[in-house]
Amino acid sequence: DGGITQSPKYLFRKEGQNVTLSCEQNLNHDAMYWYRQDPGQGLRLIYYSQIVNDFQKGDIAEGYSVSREKKESFPLTVTSAQKNPTAFYLCASSSNQGRSSNQPQHFGDGTRLSIL
Amino acid sequence: QQQVKQSPQSLIVQKGGISIINCAYENTAFDYFPWYQQFPGKGPALLIAIRPDVSEKKEGRFTISFNKSAKQFSLHIMDSQPGDSATYFCAASISGSARQLTFGSGTQLTVLP
Numbered sequence: 054d055g056g057i058t059q060s061p062k063y064l065f066r067k068e069g070q071n072v073t074l075s076c077e078q079n080l081n082h083d084a085m086y087w088y089r090q091d092p093g094q095g096l097r098l099i100y101y102s103q104i105v106n107d108f109q110k111g112d113i114a115e116g117y118s119v120s121r122e123k124k125e126s127f128p129l130t131v132t133s134a135q136k137n138p139t140a141f142y143l144c145a146s147s148s149n150q151g152r153s154s155n156q157p158q159h160f161g162d163g164t165r166l167s168i169l
Numbered sequence: 170q171q172q173v174k175q176s177p178q179s180l181i182v183q184k185g186g187i188s189i190i191n192c193a194y195e196n197t198a199f200d201y202f203p204w205y206q207q208f209p210g211k212g213p214a215l216l217i218a219i220r221p222d223v224s225e226k227k228e229g230r231f232t233i234s235f236n237k238s239a240k241q242f243s244l245h246i247m248d249s250q251p252g253d254s255a256t257y258f259c260a261a262s263i264s265g266s267a268r269q270l271t272f273g274s275g276t277q278l279t280v281l282p
Contacts, residue, residue, distance in 0.1 A: 057212075086269065093178065095258060095274040096213070143212050147269065157203065158270060160212030 056080065059144050059161035065169050066131065066138060074129045074164045076144035083148065085127035086158065089113060090141040099142075102127055131166060141165050172196075173261050175273030182280050188246040190276045192259035195240065199261040203270070204233065204244050207256045216257070217244075249280045 057078045066072045078085065084103050088096040098111030102121040116135025121127055127146075131138045142165075145158040175192045182188045192202075200221055205213035219226045219233040219242065226233045232245040246253055259273040 059212075084269070088272075093274060095175070095272040096270075097272075098270075101269070145212070157215045157218070160214065162210065162212050 057144055057146055057159055057161035059142075059164050061164060062162070064164055064166045066166060067169050069133045071130055071132050072166065074131070074142055074144075074166070076127045076129065076161060077125055078127075078144075078146045078159075078161075079125060080146055080148075080159060081124075082146035082159070083124070084146060084156075085121070086145040086147075087111075087117070087119065087127070087129045088143040088145065090143055090163070096143065099129065138166055139168050173259060173271050173273040175259050175276060177276060178274070179277045180279070182249045182278065184249065184251060184280055184282055186249050186280075188244075188249045188253070188278055188280070190244045190257055190259070190278070191241065192243065192261075192273050193239075193241045194261050196261070196263075197240070198263045199271075200264050201262045202233070202235065202242050203260050203262075204231075205258045205260065205272075207258065207275075213258055246278075249278075251280045251282050254278055254280050 060075045086101045087099040090096050097113050099117050100119040102108035105124050108121050118130045141163050143163045144161045147158045148156040173194050203218035204216045206216045207213040217228050217231050219235050221237050230247045235242045257276045260270040262270045
């Protein structure tokens with residue numbers, strides 16, 4: 054089945070530690086996104102990538118980093134500089150076909166990150 | 170700043186009732202307005218979407234009403250069922266914009282049996 058796979062489902066981070074969240078898609082989508090979800094705040098955009106080897110900061114990029122070496126993969130690293138990393142992280146992808154129209158975003162089932 | 174304001178934060182409806190969630194936006198360049206449904210522990214899934222050239226779109230029990238002059242749009246769930254209990258997000262985007270969606274803060278809907 055085509056879709057987006059996020060792993061792990063639950064992740065724990067120690068103080069001062071970097072952790073990497075995985076996002077893989079087999080939908081052949083060009084665009085990929087990372088969102089952070091906190092209770093009562095909806096989804097906030099961390100980083101997005103429209104094409105391999107290119108990505109842009111979203112609204113809350115500080116303390117995060119990404120890479121886009123393959124079309125299928127868009128890993129997110131939560132660095133020790135992110136002082137409040139406890140949240141639900143969602144990865145999404147969409148087709149870039151027809152730039153004049155909007156293509157729906159497909160989401161993975163998220164990774165819940167907690168601080169030990 | 171691009172913002173989408175959503176209300177109410179939570180909503181409790183009896184089975185068979187109508188659930189109504191409202192959103193308002195500021196940026197008149199927005200031209201695509203989707204609604205997403207999210208169940209606990211899952212990612213959001215696209216429910217229904219509308220463009221500003223129509224005032225209403227209906228898919229089954231779900232209807233989007235759009236008021237361009239007021240810069241508001243709403244989701245109506247007719248004959249609400251316990252299985253509709255979820256968090257609903259409105260969103261908005263600009264065609265051709267690389268960053269895509271700006272989300273509302275979400276509404277937690279509970280449909281009582």
